[in-house]
Amino acid sequence: xxxxxxxxxxxETQDVRLDPVTHNLLREGVKSIINxxxxxxxxxxxxxxxxxxxxxxxxxxxxxxxxxxLREALTYGADQGILLSDRAFAGADTWATAFTLAxxxxxxxxxxxxxxxKQAIDGDTAQVGPELAAFLDIPQVAWARKxxxxxxxxxxxxxxxxxxxxxxxxxxxxxxxxxxEINEPRLPxxxxxxxxxxxxxxxxxxxxxxxxxxxxxxxxxxxRVVRVFPPPARGQREILQGAPEELAAALWxxxxxxxxx
Amino acid sequence: MSIIIESDLCTGCGQCLxxxxxxxxxxxxxxxxxxxxxxxxxxxxxxxxxxxxxLPEDETPALSRPSHGIWxxxxxxxxxxxxxxxxxxxxxxxxxxxxxxxxxxxxxxxQVRDLVPELMAAGxxxxxxVDHPSLAQFLEEPYAAALTALARLHPPEIILAGATYVxxxxxxxxxxxxxxxxxxxxxxxxxxxxxxxLLQTRPAFGGNIMATILTPRSYPQMATVRPRVMKKLPPDNxxxxxxxxxxxxxxxxPFRSRFLETVSEITETVPxxxxxVIVAGGRGLQEAKQFRxxxxxxxLLGGAVGATRAAVDAGWISYQHQIGxxxxxxxxxxxxxxxxxxxxQHLVGMQSSDYIIAINQDPQAPIFQxxxxxxxxxVFDILPALIQQxxxxx
Numbered sequence: 001x002x003x004x005x006x007x008x009x010x011x012e013t014q015d016v017r018l019d020p021v022t023h024n025l026l027r028e029g030v031k032s033i034i035n036x037x038x039x040x041x042x043x044x045x046x047x048x049x050x051x052x053x054x055x056x057x058x059x060x061x062x063x064x065x066x067x068x069x070l071r072e073a074l075t076y077g078a079d080q081g082i083l084l085s086d087r088a089f090a091g092a093d094t095w096a097t098a099f100t101l102a103x104x105x106x107x108x109x110x111x112x113x114x115x116x117x118k119q120a121i122d123g124d125t126a127q128v129g130p131e132l133a134a135f136l137d138i139p140q141v142a143w144a145r146k147x148x149x150x151x152x153x154x155x156x157x158x159x160x161x162x163x164x165x166x167x168x169x170x171x172x173x174x175x176x177x178x179x180x181e182i183n184e185p186r187l188p189x190x191x192x193x194x195x196x197x198x199x200x201x202x203x204x205x206x207x208x209x210x211x212x213x214x215x216x217x218x219x220x221x222x223x224r225v226v227r228v229f230p231p232p233a234r235g236q237r238e239i240l241q242g243a244p245e246e247l248a249a250a251l252w253x254x255x256x257x258x259x260x261x
Numbered sequence: 262m263s264i265i266i267e268s269d270l271c272t273g274c275g276q277c278l279x280x281x282x283x284x285x286x287x288x289x290x291x292x293x294x295x296x297x298x299x300x301x302x303x304x305x306x307x308x309x310x311x312x313x314x315x316l317p318e319d320e321t322p323a324l325s326r327p328s329h330g331i332w333x334x335x336x337x338x339x340x341x342x343x344x345x346x347x348x349x350x351x352x353x354x355x356x357x358x359x360x361x362x363x364x365x366x367x368x369x370x371x372q373v374r375d376l377v378p379e380l381m382a383a384g385x386x387x388x389x390x391v392d393h394p395s396l397a398q399f400l401e402e403p404y405a406a407a408l409t410a411l412a413r414l415h416p417p418e419i420i421l422a423g424a425t426y427v428x429x430x431x432x433x434x435x436x437x438x439x440x441x442x443x444x445x446x447x448x449x450x451x452x453x454x455x456x457x458x459l460l461q462t463r464p465a466f467g468g469n470i471m472a473t474i475l476t477p478r479s480y481p482q483m484a485t486v487r488p489r490v491m492k493k494l495p496p497d498n499x500x501x502x503x504x505x506x507x508x509x510x511x512x513x514x515p516f517r518s519r520f521l522e523t524v525s526e527i528t529e530t531v532p533x534x535x536x537x538v539i540v541a542g543g544r545g546l547q548e549a550k551q552f553r554x555x556x557x558x559x560x561l562l563g564g565a566v567g568a569t570r571a572a573v574d575a576g577w578i579s580y581q582h583q584i585g586x587x588x589x590x591x592x593x594x595x596x597x598x599x600x601x602x603x604x605x606q607h608l609v610g611m612q613s614s615d616y617i618i619a620i621n622q623d624p625q626a627p628i629f630q631x632x633x634x635x636x637x638x639x640v641f642d643i644l645p646a647l648i649q650q651x652x653x654x655x
Binding site: 063065087090091094095099123125126127128129130133134135139140141142143156160161162163164165166167168169170171174218222223224225226227229231232237238239240241244245247248251258 | 297298299300301303304338343398399401402405426427429432433435436437438440441443444445460464465468469470471472473475477479518520521522526562612620629630632634635636638639642643644646647654
């Protein structure tokens with residue numbers, strides 16, 4: 001079974017803020033990590049490999065530093081990591097990212113199952129997985145919390161929707177995005193850590209993928225960020241301190257003004 | 262590709278380094294230079310007082326506007342419209358007036374014709390109806406196939422869908438196949454009056470930063486919209502519209518995924534989404550039994566109880582009550598945050614509440630930054646006193 005897991009390197013904290021006056025970014029030295037949801041995708045890939053045999057390839061697109069995310073993925077036991085990196089890939093929106101990933105999956109000869117985390121914690125779009133499935137023209141099940149093989153090429157998937165959980169059956173090859181209820185990711189193993197240190201991580205560039213500049217990165221993107229700004233400040237803020245009874249009375253007064261009961 | 266720097270104009274003031282979201286700028290000598298990682302967001306261009314920075318020009322010629330107006334995806338399940346469908350019609354109406362184009366609802370499902378009048382009353386000029394057994398239950402493949410085929414048949418200028426589990430699962434497939442941009446989880450829209458383009462605003466970085474996004478060179482412009490942010494219109498049952506029922510050949514092909522059954526329904530014992538008042542608790546409540554205080558207050562105010570992820574993870578209250586990035590998004594008239602510090606992940610789920618009251622012992626807690634009224638004190642002292650006051654005054 002060929003298993004591909006897509007991961008994204010993200011800043012460890014989302015606690016970035018813009019100065020309300022200057023709009024400058026207030027940021028401390030932030031560490032990069034594997035998007036936490038992707039670790040569940042990786043774990044599910046490893047479990048399927050243990051159950052069904054096969055290989056787990058971890059794929060990421062990013063600057064050269066994103067190699068660290070792949071090396072980290074190897075410490076959990078992935079078989080290989082592949083980095084898609086080229087200056088031309090910079091500025092990609094979800095469409096261009098998925099398009100580039102799709103070219104890499106094809107170059108790798110396709111996959112039986114592709115796993116993605118439900119979304120990345122920096123962008124929070126949850127779009128790259130479904131867009132990748134669409135480019136590869138394979139079925140997809142989003143928000144999976146449980147997988148069961150019901151045949152060599154059939155998966156039953158329990159997935160979260162707005163009303164509850166649905167059970168669906170999907171024919172492989174397919175792409176699955178996972179929620180964190182699906183498993184409990186393992187810890188890196190010592191053996192795998194040693195292997196990860198020594199591993200070579202192939203880098204695929206624009207020409208390796210057989211794409212042109214107009215299809216990737218900012219040029220290939222259909223969306224443009226035109227403005228970033230801090231969230232709107234709320235109206236007048238009022239902070240009260242004092243004895244509990246006084247505070248409760250102030251609160252009660254406010255509730256009465258609001259005509260609640 | 263990266264930002265273009267006119268070195269002659271650069272004074273090396275370093276302003277742009279401060280605003281770079283991606284740490285992609287550096288000073289080399291006394292001039293700014295671009296490192297890897299430039300995302301071309303343009304934040305630096307906006308702050309450069311010397312006009313030394315610019316974005317690479319887009320050479321793509323302007324496209325002609327498609328003629329089928331704004332579409333909203335009318336999400337339904339088992340013959341009941343999702344509230345977000347009506348909210349989208351409310352917002353869609355506003356955008357349609359601004360662009361002077363029609364507003365349509367796209368209704369996909371099986372035996373759902375009965376929902377058409379409700380969509381028209383909520384603002385739709387046209388309802389595109391695709392009624393097919395393949396659409397009886399939600400699956401990404403047939404839903405994406407239906408919307409894609411419709412959009413090719415009657416090309417729209419804009420498609421909006423709720424940022425629900427359903428919308429976020431299949432709308433990206435449609436955008437991918439239609440070769441167009443998609444903005445996730447928008448919380449505000451506007452129209453650029455010169456270019457007639459949709460300005461799509463969404464929170465990024467866990468809600469710490471807002472970003473406005475354009476889809477400047479392709480149609481349709483597509484976005485998913487956070488539920489409970491847009492306002493629906495009061496239903497006008499006199500509104501007239503037309504139904505366009507479409508039989509799509511694409512839906513009769515076999516799909517590679519199929520629905521088996523609904524395993525469990527989330528029974529909303531707590532109608533958090535509809536509650537006008539929410540009393541929510543966080544880590545500061547310290548133990549499960551303290552949630553009784555919140556329940557009592559919520560009962561007195563006719564509201565519901567919410568919780569932060571910390572409280573849910575601690576096992577003090579069930580996941581159904583969780584509000585925030587990994588829980589529900591709510592926007593009640595009144596939100597009372599008790600013992601909640603105000604992590605960004607929680608704030609994104611409640612910051613559109615009309616009025617926010619926060620009670621916390623720590624005057625530095627971030628929750629006070631967004632609270633209309635903040636009480637610095639002990640929840641276990643203030644709430645019982647408040648409950649007493651309310652009871653005494655009933």
